[in-house]
Amino acid sequence: MAEKNKKNDQKVLDAITPKSTDISKWYTDVVLKARLADYSPVKGCMIIRPYGYSIWEGVQRVLDAEFKRTGHENAYFPIFIPESFLTKEAEHVEGFAPEVAWVTQGGKEKLEERLAIRPTSEAIIGHMYAKWVESYRDLPILINQWANVVRWEKVTRPFLRTTEFLWQEGHTAHRTHEEAMEEVMRMLEVYRNFAENTLALPVVTGEKSQKEKFAGALNTYTIEALMPDGQALQSGTSHDLGQNFSKAFNIQFLDSDSERKLAWTTSWGMSTRIIGAIIMLHGDDRGLRLPPKIAPMQAVIIPIIYKEAEPVLSKANQISERLKSRGIRVHTDARDTYKPGWKYAEYEMMGVPLRIEIGQKDLEKGQICLVRRDTQEKMFIPDAELESKVDFLMNDIQQNLYNQALEIRKSKTFKASTFAEFMSVVKENSGMADVSWCGKPSCEERFKSEAGATIRCLQNEPAFSKCVVCGEEAKHRIYVARAY
Amino acid sequence: MAEKNKKNDQKVLDAITPKSTDISKWYTDVVLKARLADYSPVKGCMIIRPYGYSIWEGVQRVLDAEFKRTGHENAYFPIFIPESFLTKEAEHVEGFAPEVAWVTQGGKEKLEERLAIRPTSEAIIGHMYAKWVESYRDLPILINQWANVVRWEKVTRPFLRTTEFLWQEGHTAHRTHEEAMEEVMRMLEVYRNFAENTLALPVVTGEKSQKEKFAGALNTYTIEALMPDGQALQSGTSHDLGQNFSKAFNIQFLDSDSERKLAWTTSWGMSTRIIGAIIMLHGDDRGLRLPPKIAPMQAVIIPIIYKEAEPVLSKANQISERLKSRGIRVHTDARDTYKPGWKYAEYEMMGVPLRIEIGQKDLEKGQICLVRRDTQEKMFIPDAELESKVDFLMNDIQQNLYNQALEIRKSKTFKASTFAEFMSVVKENSGMADVSWCGKPSCEERFKSEAGATIRCLQNEPAFSKCVVCGEEAKHRIYVARAY
Numbered sequence: 001m002a003e004k005n006k007k008n009d010q011k012v013l014d015a016i017t018p019k020s021t022d023i024s025k026w027y028t029d030v031v032l033k034a035r036l037a038d039y040s041p042v043k044g045c046m047i048i049r050p051y052g053y054s055i056w057e058g059v060q061r062v063l064d065a066e067f068k069r070t071g072h073e074n075a076y077f078p079i080f081i082p083e084s085f086l087t088k089e090a091e092h093v094e095g096f097a098p099e100v101a102w103v104t105q106g107g108k109e110k111l112e113e114r115l116a117i118r119p120t121s122e123a124i125i126g127h128m129y130a131k132w133v134e135s136y137r138d139l140p141i142l143i144n145q146w147a148n149v150v151r152w153e154k155v156t157r158p159f160l161r162t163t164e165f166l167w168q169e170g171h172t173a174h175r176t177h178e179e180a181m182e183e184v185m186r187m188l189e190v191y192r193n194f195a196e197n198t199l200a201l202p203v204v205t206g207e208k209s210q211k212e213k214f215a216g217a218l219n220t221y222t223i224e225a226l227m228p229d230g231q232a233l234q235s236g237t238s239h240d241l242g243q244n245f246s247k248a249f250n251i252q253f254l255d256s257d258s259e260r261k262l263a264w265t266t267s268w269g270m271s272t273r274i275i276g277a278i279i280m281l282h283g284d285d286r287g288l289r290l291p292p293k294i295a296p297m298q299a300v301i302i303p304i305i306y307k308e309a310e311p312v313l314s315k316a317n318q319i320s321e322r323l324k325s326r327g328i329r330v331h332t333d334a335r336d337t338y339k340p341g342w343k344y345a346e347y348e349m350m351g352v353p354l355r356i357e358i359g360q361k362d363l364e365k366g367q368i369c370l371v372r373r374d375t376q377e378k379m380f381i382p383d384a385e386l387e388s389k390v391d392f393l394m395n396d397i398q399q400n401l402y403n404q405a406l407e408i409r410k411s412k413t414f415k416a417s418t419f420a421e422f423m424s425v426v427k428e429n430s431g432m433a434d435v436s437w438c439g440k441p442s443c444e445e446r447f448k449s450e451a452g453a454t455i456r457c458l459q460n461e462p463a464f465s466k467c468v469v470c471g472e473e474a475k476h477r478i479y480v481a482r483a484y
Numbered sequence: 485m486a487e488k489n490k491k492n493d494q495k496v497l498d499a500i501t502p503k504s505t506d507i508s509k510w511y512t513d514v515v516l517k518a519r520l521a522d523y524s525p526v527k528g529c530m531i532i533r534p535y536g537y538s539i540w541e542g543v544q545r546v547l548d549a550e551f552k553r554t555g556h557e558n559a560y561f562p563i564f565i566p567e568s569f570l571t572k573e574a575e576h577v578e579g580f581a582p583e584v585a586w587v588t589q590g591g592k593e594k595l596e597e598r599l600a601i602r603p604t605s606e607a608i609i610g611h612m613y614a615k616w617v618e619s620y621r622d623l624p625i626l627i628n629q630w631a632n633v634v635r636w637e638k639v640t641r642p643f644l645r646t647t648e649f650l651w652q653e654g655h656t657a658h659r660t661h662e663e664a665m666e667e668v669m670r671m672l673e674v675y676r677n678f679a680e681n682t683l684a685l686p687v688v689t690g691e692k693s694q695k696e697k698f699a700g701a702l703n704t705y706t707i708e709a710l711m712p713d714g715q716a717l718q719s720g721t722s723h724d725l726g727q728n729f730s731k732a733f734n735i736q737f738l739d740s741d742s743e744r745k746l747a748w749t750t751s752w753g754m755s756t757r758i759i760g761a762i763i764m765l766h767g768d769d770r771g772l773r774l775p776p777k778i779a780p781m782q783a784v785i786i787p788i789i790y791k792e793a794e795p796v797l798s799k800a801n802q803i804s805e806r807l808k809s810r811g812i813r814v815h816t817d818a819r820d821t822y823k824p825g826w827k828y829a830e831y832e833m834m835g836v837p838l839r840i841e842i843g844q845k846d847l848e849k850g851q852i853c854l855v856r857r858d859t860q861e862k863m864f865i866p867d868a869e870l871e872s873k874v875d876f877l878m879n880d881i882q883q884n885l886y887n888q889a890l891e892i893r894k895s896k897t898f899k900a901s902t903f904a905e906f907m908s909v910v911k912e913n914s915g916m917a918d919v920s921w922c923g924k925p926s927c928e929e930r931f932k933s934e935a936g937a938t939i940r941c942l943q944n945e946p947a948f949s950k951c952v953v954c955g956e957e958a959k960h961r962i963y964v965a966r967a968y
Binding site: 040041045047049053054076078079080098099101103105108124127131137143148 | 565586821
C-alpha cells in the first residue's frame with residue numbers, strides 16, 4: 001500500500017501545465033485536479049463534483065439573498081416546453097431551435113407533440129403569466145427560478161460551455177416599459193456588483209448589439225469579463241423583452257383606465273459558467289485562487305507534528321474555534337496519512353485563500369504561521385493578533401485578486417481608430433478593442449469575418465472617432481473581442 | 485374596477501369543498517387557492533408557485549443541514565443517462581424503463597443512442613464512482629444531489645404524483661455491507677425525525693417487501709404517513725443496494741488486505757411529494773394548516789385601521805421587529821386595498837400558524853390579539869407577554885398538529901387476524917391493516933387483487949397470528965393499506 005499511496009500523492013503533486021504555456025490545457029488541468037468537475041459519459045455534460053458544487057452553493061447563497069432583497073420570489077416551472085409554445089415567438093424559436101434537445105417518447109408511448117427540454121423558460125412562463133395576470137394590481141410579477149437547462153452544443157468545456165448547465169433565470173412582468181427597464185437595469189447592477197465585489201471579477205457592462213441580443217428580446221444588457229488570453233466571457237445578461245412575449249402569449253391586464261393592455265416583460269440569468277470565469281481569471285500555476293468571499297474554505301489549518309501530537313492538535317483546534325466564532329469558514333486537516341508538504345500543494349490547488357501552519361516551535365514562540373495563497377507571502381504573527389490579522393487578510397486578498405484581474409483587463413484593452421489598429425489589437429495582441437462603430441450590420445459582420453471577434457457591448461460613452469470599419473460617422477463606442 | 489376587485493376578493497372567500505365531503509376535491513381546491521401550485525400545459529407536470537416553493541425551500545434548508553451534519557456533500561450529475569447505462573442493472577431497467585422520457589434528437593441531429601431523462605441517478609452515479617474509487621481510502625463516498633427527475637406517469641396529482649418532480653437523492657459507497665447498512669438506517673432516521681419533528685407528520689417505518697422495494701435494491705426501508713382517507717403515502721425511502729450496482733458498474737476498490745473488492749452502495753430520497761402529505765394531513769375546511777417549524781410565514785400581523793393609521797401601523801411595526809429579533813418569520817399585511825376579514829380568510833387558507841391583530845382599541849388597552857390557526861382560538865394578551873406567548877404558541881401549535889395527525893393514524897389503524905377482518909379494515913373502514921403474513925408473494929398478491937392494497941412496510945415486531953391470507957405460519961407483522 002505504501003507504494004500505492006505514494007502514487008496517489010504524486011498525482012496531486014504533479015506539476016500542472018503552466019498557465020502561460022497553454023492556458024487552455026492549464027484550465028482543464030485545474031478543473032480536474034482541484035476536483036471541481038469531471039467529464040461524464042454523456043457528450044458535452046459534466047459532473048459538478050462536491051468542491052465545484054460548493055462554489056456554486058456560495059453563488060446561490062449570495063445571489064438568492066440579493067434577489068429576495070430586491071423583491072423576487074422563487075418558483076419552479078416544468079423542464080418540458082411543448083414545441084408549439086416554443087414557436088409562438090418567431091425570433092425566439094429561430095434562435096433556440098437549433099440547440100434544443102427533444103423528447104419524443106414517454107414510456108412506451110410516442111408523443112403526439114415533441115417536448116423541448118428548456119433551453120430557457122420564457123415560453124412556458126409567458127403562458128402561465130397570461131393565466132395569472134388579470135388586472136394592473138397583479139403586477140409586477142417578480143419570479144426567479146433555479147434550474148437546469150440544456151442547449152445542444154457542438155464544442156464544450158467544463159463550466160464555460162456545457163450541454164446541460166445550472167443557472168437562475170428571473171422572469172418579471174410589469175405595467176409599463178419604464179418599470180420593466182428599471183428592473184432590467186436593477187438586475188444588471190446586481191450582477192455587476194456580485195461579479196466585482198463577491199467574485200473579484202472586474203466587468204464591463206452595456207447593451208448588446210441587435211445581432212448579439214437574446215433571441216426574442218428588444219435589447220440585452222450584459223456584464224463581460226476579460227480573460228487573460230484576451231477573450232471575453234459573457235457572465236450575466238438582463239433582457240428587455242418589450243411586449244414581444246406578451247404578444248406571443250397574450251399577457252394582458254386591465255389597467256386602472258379600464259383598458260386592456262399588454263404587459264412588459266424582462267428576463268435575466270447567470271449560470272455555472274461564472275465558475276469558469278473565477279478559475280480562468282484568478283488561477284495561477286499552482287492551481288485555483290479563490291476570492292475569500294466565495295471560497296467554500298477561507299482558511300485551512302495544518303498542524304505540523306513531529307513528536308507530541310496533542311499540544312499541536314489542541315492549539316489547531318483552538319485556532320479553528322476562534323476563527324469560526326468570527327464567521328470564518330475554516331477547515332482543519334489533521335490527517336496523519338499525508339505529509340504537510342503534500343497538503344500545502346493540495347490546498348493551493350484548491351485555491352484556499354489562507355493557510356495556517358502550527359507546529360511545536362510555533363507553540364513555544366507563541367506565534368502562528370500564515371501563508372497567503374494569492375502572493376505566497378509567509379508571515380509569523382503573535383498569537384493574540386490572529387483575529388485582526390485574518391480579518392485584514394480576507395479583505396486584502398479579496399482586493400488584491402480584484403486589482404490583479406483589473407490590471408489584466410487594462411493591459412489587454414486597447415483603443416483603435418483604424419481597422420488595421422483593430423486587427424492588431426485583436427489578432428496580434430490578443431486583446432479587447434475599444435472602438436467606434438457606425439451601427440451598420442455589415443461593419444459588425446467584418447469583426448467576425450476578419451478577426452473572429454464580436455461586439456461584446458455598447459459603451460455608455462460617445463464615439464471617439466469615425467467607424468473603425470467603414471470610416472463613416474460613428475454612432476457608438478463599443479468593445480470588440482473574441483469570446484468564449 | 486370596484487366591481488372587478490370585489491370579484492377577485494370573492495374568489496378567495498368562496499368556500500372550498502369541505503374536507504369531509506370530498507377530500508380529493510378539497511385537496512385540489514387548497515392547492516390552487518393557496519397558490520401552492522398550478523396545472524401546466526405539459527401533461528402531468530405542475531408549476532410550483534412561489535408560496536409552494538417557499539415550503540420546499542424550508543424542506544431543503546432543514547434536510548440539507550442534516551445531510552451535511554451527517555457528513556454528506558452536494559454535487560450535480562447530468563440529467564441524461566445513456567440507454568446502455570440504464571440497462572446495466574437488470575432489475576433496475578425493468579422497474580424504470582416503462583416510465584422513462586426519452587430524448588432522441590439534439591438540435592438537428594438524430595441521436596445514435598437514446599438518452600433517458602433521469603428517473604433516478606444510480607446508473608450515471610455508479611459509473612462515476614467506479615472511476616473515482618481506487619482504494620479503500622477513497623471510501624466512503626457520501627454525496628447528495630438536489631435535482632429534478634422525470635417519471636412518465638399516467639395519473640397525476642399536484643405534489644403527490646407528477647411527471648416531473650424535485651427531490652434530493654443521496655448516493656453513497658462503502659467498504660463493507662455493515663457500514664452501508666448503518667448509512668441506510670441513519671438516513672431513514674433522518675427522514676423519520678424530519679417528518680415527525682419538523683413537519684409534524686407521524687410515520688411508521690420499516691422494510692419494504694421484496695415486491696415493493698426499489699428496482700435494483702436488496703432491500704428498501706421506508707417512512708409511511710397515513711392520510712385522513714386511510715391511504716398511505718410513502719414519504720421517504722432509503723435503499724440497501726448491496727453490491728448490485730457495484731457489479732453492474734464495476735465499483736471496485738483495493739482493500740487494505742491487497743484484494744480488489746466490490747463496494748457496497750446505498751441511495752435515499754425525499755421529494756416534493758412530502759408537501760402533498762403536509763397539505764393532506766394537516767389541512768382543514770379553511771385551507772392549509774402549516775406546522776410552525778416549516779411555515780414560510782410563522783405569524784402574520786394585520787393592522788386594523790378605522791381612523792388614525794399611524795399609531796396602529798407603528799405598533800404593528802414594533803411587534804414585527806420584536807418577533808423578528810427572536811427569529812420568528814413574520815409578515816405584516818398593511819395593504820389598505822383589502823379588508824381585515826378578507827385578509828383573515830386569505831392567511832387561514834395559506835395556513836399561517838398565528839394571526840396577530842392590532843387595532844386602536846388594543847393600543848388603548850395595552851393588549852395584542854392573537855388567533856391560532858390550528859384551533860381558531862382567539863386570545864388577548866398584555867403587550868409585555870408577546871414574546872413568551874408567541875414562543876409558547878409556536879411549540880404548542882407544532883405539537884397539536886402532530887397529536888391530531890397521530891390521532892388520525894391511530895383511529896385508522898386496525899389489527900386484523902382473518903382475511904374478512906382485513907377486508908373490513910381496508911374496504912369498509914378505509915383504514916390501514918396491522919396484520920401477520922407468511923411471506924409468500926401469492927398471499928401478498930391478494931391484498932392487491934381483493935382490496936387494491938399493498939404492504940406498506942414490515943414491522944419490527946413479531947407476527948401475532950397466523951398469516952391473515954392463507955392461515956399458515958406467519959413470518960412478519962406488516963402494515964397493509966391502499967396508497968397514493
